[in-house]
Amino acid sequence: MLKGILHTGLAVPNLQEAIEFYKSLGFVVVKEFDKPDLKANGAMVAKGESTFELFQFNDPRNAQVEFIRNHIAIYSDSLKDDVDQLIKKGYKLTIPITEGKIFRYAYVQDESGTNYEIATDKTDILKG
Numbered sequence: 001m002l003k004g005i006l007h008t009g010l011a012v013p014n015l016q017e018a019i020e021f022y023k024s025l026g027f028v029v030v031k032e033f034d035k036p037d038l039k040a041n042g043a044m045v046a047k048g049e050s051t052f053e054l055f056q057f058n059d060p061r062n063a064q065v066e067f068i069r070n071h072i073a074i075y076s077d078s079l080k081d082d083v084d085q086l087i088k089k090g091y092k093l094t095i096p097i098t099e100g101k102i103f104r105y106a107y108v109q110d111e112s113g114t115n116y117e118i119a120t121d122k123t124d125i126l127k128g
Helices: 015-024 079-088
Strands: 002-011 028-035 040-047 050-057 070-076 092-099 104-109 115-120
Touching: 002 115, 015 028, 015 040, 015 050, 070 079, 079 092, 079 104, 079 115
Parallel strands: 002 050, 070 115
Antiparallel strands: 002 070, 028 040, 040 050, 092 104, 104 115
């Protein structure tokens, strides 16, 4: 079952500048990471219940960038079932179930082009 919003993912031109900007707003960095398969660097920043996943893509031609660069992540307690239900409702599977650095996830896209990361095995990202 889909449980709630985990974070919003955003592409940024310069990760370190974006981190500094969010820090100036009172956010803290809870995790920095590399995604070699995407040639990207990322960070999770949080303030209270609000979390952003920031990505600097060093090769914007990678096919997955289109789906990851701007997305809404939703926590699921049953990833395969929820993804299957969304596909039955007309959502397009854009990235199959994947073991990520923080979450196990899949990406789907609705008919308007909005990208959703459906993620399970929720990690307490506020503890780093």
